Amino acid sequence: MPLGQRSGDKSDSRYCGVEVLDFPAGEGLPAVLNHSLASAFDFILAPLVDPNYRPAPGAVLPVSASDLVLGPSQWSNHVVGKISEWIDLDAEDERLRLDSELTLKQEIAWASHVSLQACVIPAPRRSFCGNYARVVNQILQGLTNMNLWLRLPLEKSEPMDGDLDKIKNNNHTSEIADSWELWNSFRLLCDHSSQLCVALDISGTLPSMNSLGRWFGEPVRAAILQTNAFLTNARGYPCLSKRHQRLLTGLFNHSVQAIISGRSNHNVFPASEGVLSGDEGNAEDSYVRHALAPYLEYIAYLYQKMDPLPEQERFEINYRDFLQSPLQPLMDNLEAQTYETFEKDVVKYTQYRRAVAKALVDRVADDAVSTTRTVLMVVGAGRGPLVRASLQAAEETGRKLKVYAVEKNPNAVITLHSLIKLEGWESLVTVISSDMRCWDAPEKADILVSELLGSFGDNELSPECLDGAQRFLKPDGISIPSSYTSFIQPITASKLHDDIKAHKDIAHFETAYVVKLHRIATLAPPQQVFTFTHPNFSPNASNQRYTKLQFEMLPDMGSCLVHGFAGYFDSVLYKDVHLGIEPNTATPNMFSWFPIFFPLRKPIYVPEGSPIEVHFWRCCAPTKVWYEWAVTTPTPSPIHNSNGRSYWVGL
Numbered sequence: 319m320p321l322g323q324r325s326g327d328k329s330d331s332r333y334c335g336v337e338v339l340d341f342p343a344g345e346g347l348p349a350v351l352n353h354s355l356a357s358a359f360d361f362i363l364a365p366l367v368d369p370n371y372r373p374a375p376g377a378v379l380p381v382s383a384s385d386l387v388l389g390p391s392q393w394s395n396h397v398v399g400k401i402s403e404w405i406d407l408d409a410e411d412e413r414l415r416l417d418s419e420l421t422l423k424q425e426i427a428w429a430s431h432v433s434l435q436a437c438v439i440p441a442p443r444r445s446f447c448g449n450y451a452r453v454v455n456q457i458l459q460g461l462t463n464m465n466l467w468l469r470l471p472l473e474k475s476e477p478m479d480g481d482l483d484k485i486k487n488n489n490h491t492s493e494i495a496d497s498w499e500l501w502n503s504f505r506l507l508c509d510h511s512s513q514l515c516v517a518l519d520i521s522g523t524l525p526s527m528n529s530l531g532r533w534f535g536e537p538v539r540a541a542i543l544q545t546n547a548f549l550t551n552a553r554g555y556p557c558l559s560k561r562h563q564r565l566l567t568g569l570f571n572h573s574v575q576a577i578i579s580g581r582s583n584h585n586v587f588p589a590s591e592g593v594l595s596g597d598e599g600n601a602e603d604s605y606v607r608h609a610l611a612p613y614l615e616y617i618a619y620l621y622q623k624m625d626p627l628p629e630q631e632r633f634e635i636n637y638r639d640f641l642q643s644p645l646q647p648l649m650d651n652l653e654a655q656t657y658e659t660f661e662k663d664v665v666k667y668t669q670y671r672r673a674v675a676k677a678l679v680d681r682v683a684d685d686a687v688s689t690t691r692t693v694l695m696v697v698g699a700g701r702g703p704l705v706r707a708s709l710q711a712a713e714e715t716g717r718k719l720k721v722y723a724v725e726k727n728p729n730a731v732i733t734l735h736s737l738i739k740l741e742g743w744e745s746l747v748t749v750i751s752s753d754m755r756c757w758d759a760p761e762k763a764d765i766l767v768s769e770l771l772g773s774f775g776d777n778e779l780s781p782e783c784l785d786g787a788q789r790f791l792k793p794d795g796i797s798i799p800s801s802y803t804s805f806i807q808p809i810t811a812s813k814l815h816d817d818i819k820a821h822k823d824i825a826h827f828e829t830a831y832v833v834k835l836h837r838i839a840t841l842a843p844p845q846q847v848f849t850f851t852h853p854n855f856s857p858n859a860s861n862q863r864y865t866k867l868q869f870e871m872l873p874d875m876g877s878c879l880v881h882g883f884a885g886y887f888d889s890v891l892y893k894d895v896h897l898g899i900e901p902n903t904a905t906p907n908m909f910s911w912f913p914i915f916f917p918l919r920k921p922i923y924v925p926e927g928s929p930i931e932v933h934f935w936r937c938c939a940p941t942k943v944w945y946e947w948a949v950t951t952p953t954p955s956p957i958h959n960s961n962g963r964s965y966w967v968g969l
C-alpha cells in the first residue's frame with residue numbers, strides 16, 4: 319500500500335519495502351510476502367537462495383523450489399532479489415572466488431527467469447573490486463529489463479590532517495572511507511551502465527550534508543533504513559533525527575524508495591495484538607502485525623508530511639531531466655503554442671513593465687509629460703505581450719508613448735495586427751514585419767525593448783540581433799535589457815549522461831540542452847561566464863568571448879564525478895529591475911526558462927580537495943554562433959564542439 323498520495327507525484331518513492339533477513343522455520347517466500355503485504359509494505363527484499371547453499375556446476379537453485387510459488391506479477395511487482403552476501407569475487411582464495419562467480423551468475427539467472435525488476439548485489443568486501451565489477455559487467459551485457467542495485471553503506475569518514483595533502487600528491491595511503499569512491503570505481507569499471515544503480519544502507523550516523531548531496535546526482539534507487547538508525551520518541555515509538563528526516567525527504571523528492579531492515583528495537587504493540595519478530599511471516603496469521611510495522615508507519619508519516627508539490631512543479635513534473643534542444647527563434651519561426659506558453663508567464667512581463675516604467679520616468683521629467691512623446695520600439699515583439707507591458711507602464715507613469723512593434727515571424731505579425739485592432743491601439747502602435755537587423759527605421763528610438771534571451775542568456779543570439787537594432791536607438795537611448803550574464807556550475811547528472819549516451823554518438827555529447835534539472839547534484843556555486851551590455855557603440859565590439867573558470871568544490875563533500883555544467887542567466891532589465899534563473903538570484907515564480915546543460919563526453923573525476931578548471935568559448939562566424947568547452951584540471955577533456963561541428967545557432 320503506497321505511503322501516501324502527493325498530488326501529481328507518481329514516483330517510486332511512494333513504495334516502501336522490507337528486507338527479509340531469514341526465513342522462519344516452515345515459512346517460505348509466499349508466507350513471508352503475504353505477511354509483509356498484509357502489513358502494508360509494498361515489496362520485500364528477499365534472498366533468492368538458502369544462505370548455506372554453495373554452488374556446484376549445473377546445480378539447481380535450492381530455494382523457492384519452483385517459480386510457481388508466486389504468480390508472475392508477484393515476482394515482478396513485489397520482490398526485489400537479494401544476492402547471497404557471502405560472495406567475495408575479489409577473494410585471495412581461488413575456490414571462494416570461483417564459487418562466488420558461479421553463485422552470482424546462477425542467482426541473477428534465476429531472478430531474470432522470474433522477471434524481477436531488480437536485484438540487490440552485496441557491497442564489495444574490499445576497496446579493490448576489479449573482478450567483482452568484471453563479472454557484474456558481463457552480467458549487465460546480457461540483462462534486458464532487470465537492474466542491479468549495488469548495496470553500499472552511506473558512509474564517509476572525515477579527512478584527518480594530512481589526508482588531503484596525500485590525496486593531492488597522489489599518495490593513496492589515506493584512510494578516508496568513502497563509499498562513494500567505491501561506487502565510482504565500480505561504475506567506471508562497468509562503463510556507466512544505465513542498469514547499474516545504488517541501494518544505500520543508512521545507519522545511525524550520517525556524513526556531512528555536502529557529501530550526502532553528491533548522491534542526488536547518482537542513480538540511487540533505494541535507501542535501506544536500518545532499524546538502529548531510528549531514535550525513540552517520548553511515547554516509545556521509532557522516529558528519526560532531524561538530519562535523517564531531511565535526508566529521507568530529499569531522497570523521496572528524488573524518487574528513491576525506502577526499505578526497512580533489521581530487528582525491531584521498538585516493541586510498541588498493544589498487548590492484545592500478536593507480534594511476529596523480525597520477518598517471521600504467516601499467511602494465515604495476517605492479522606498479526608509485522609514487527610517492523612511501526613517503522614513503516616513513521617516513514618509513511620514523514621512522506622505524508624512533505625509539502626505538496628507547488629502547482630507549477632506539478633505542471634513541470636514530466637519535464638524533469640528531459641533533454642530538449644534549445645529554441646532557435648532567429649533561424650526558425652516559433653509556433654503559436656510556444657508563444658502561448660511564454661505569454662502565461664505573468665512574472666516576466668511584470669518585470670518588463672516595471673523596467674519600462676522606471677526608464678520612462680528617467681527619460682521624461684514630470685514637468686515635460688504633456689509635451690514629450692517617447693519613441694519605444696519592441697524588437698522581436700512576438701504576439702505583443704511586451705507591447706502591452708510597455709503601454710501599461712506608460713499609463714502607470716502618465717507618459718506618452720509611440721510604439722513600433724518589430725517582428726520577423728510573419729505568422730506572429732498576423733496575430734499582432736489583430737491584437738492592435740482588438741485593443742484599439744492603432745494610433746499608438748505601428749507593426750513592422752521585418753528582421754530588426756535590416757529594418758530601415760523612419761525615426762530613432764528612446765527605448766529599445768527586447769526579450770531575445772535563452773537559458774544561457776546570449777544563446778538565442780540577442781547580442782547579434784541588438785547590434786543590428788541599435789542603429790535606430792538614439793545615442794543616449796536605453797536598451798531594456800541593459801545587460802545579461804551567463805553562469806555555469808559543475809554537476810553530477812548520471813541520468814542525463816545515460817540519456818545522451820544512448821544516442822551512441824559524439825554529436826549528442828557536444829550539444830547543449832534545455833532541461834529542467836532534477837536528479838542532479840550541484841558541486842560548486844555558479845560562476846559568471848559571459849556578459850553582454852546594450853547598447854554597445856564601441857567600434858571594436860565583438861561578440862566572441864573566452865572565459866576560464868576555476869571551481870572549488872563544496873567543502874567536506876569528498877571526491878565527485880562531473881558529468882557536465884548546468885547553465886543559467888541573469889539579466890539587468892533596467893537599473894535594479896532584473897530577471898533571471900541563476901539559482902541564487904532567480905526571479906521567483908517565473909517559468910519561461912529551464913536551465914541549460916553542457917555535457918562532457920567523458921565524465922571527469924575530481925578528487926577531494928582538487929578544483930576543476932573549465933574553459934568556455936563563444937565563437938562567431940558569418941552564418942552561425944556556437945560554444946566550445948573543455949576541462950583542463952584535474953584532467954584534460956577533449957575540446958567539445960570544435961568549429962561548431964555538432965551544435966550551433968544560426969544567424
Ligand SMILES: C[S@@+](CC[C@H](N)C(=O)[O-])C[C@H]1O[C@@H](n2cnc3c(N)ncnc32)[C@H](O)[C@@H]1O
Nearest residue numbers: 647648660698699700725726727753754769783
Ligand atoms: C523569445 S521570443 C519573445 C516574444 C515576445 N516578445 C514575448 O515576450 O512573448 C523572441 C521573438 O523575437 C523574434 N525575433 C528574433 N530575432 C528577430 C529579429 N532579428 N528580428 C525580428 N524579430 C526577431 C522571434 O520571432 C520571436 O517572436
